[in-house]
Amino acid sequence: MATIQALNKRTSPNQQAYRVSVWGGSETIPGVSAEWVIYGSGVSAVVARAIRTFRRGAAKKRRFSDWTVNVEPLRADEQVIEAA
Numbered sequence: 626m627a628t629i630q631a632l633n634k635r636t637s638p639n640q641q642a643y644r645v646s647v648w649g650g651s652e653t654i655p656g657v658s659a660e661w662v663i664y665g666s667g668v669s670a671v672v673a674r675a676i677r678t679f680r681r682g683a684a685k686k687r688r689f690s691d692w693t694v695n696v697e698p699l700r701a702d703e704q705v706i707e708a709a
Contacts, residue, residue, distance in 0.1 A: 627700070631708045632661040632678060640664040642705065643671045644697050647679040649689035656691075657683045662705050668696050 629644065645663050650656030659679055665671035672694055699705070 626702050626704055628704045628706055629660060629662050630706045632663045632674070634708050635664040637666070639666055641666075642699050643668065644699050644703070645671060645675045646693075646695040647675050648693040649679065649684050649687070649691070651688070651690040654687065654689065657687070657689075659683050662699065662703075671696060 631642075632645075635642075642662050642664055644660070646658065646660045648656055648658040659675075659682070661675065661678075663671045663674055665674065675694060
């Protein structure tokens, strides 16, 4: 069983859990990645939150030319560690 950290708490019954992976890198800088479960009302809201959090955290003060954002449903064998 795999575990993954939730970035936020569910605040509405309309929100669904999305598994989000963000990677940023360039030809001269090694890539940095992060994976979370994000609760949101839609894919665009979840992607925006993931990029904001990634740029404030793992990618702080770095300039990347290449970005990849993947959004997928939770996997059956994953256990979510809820946000504090």
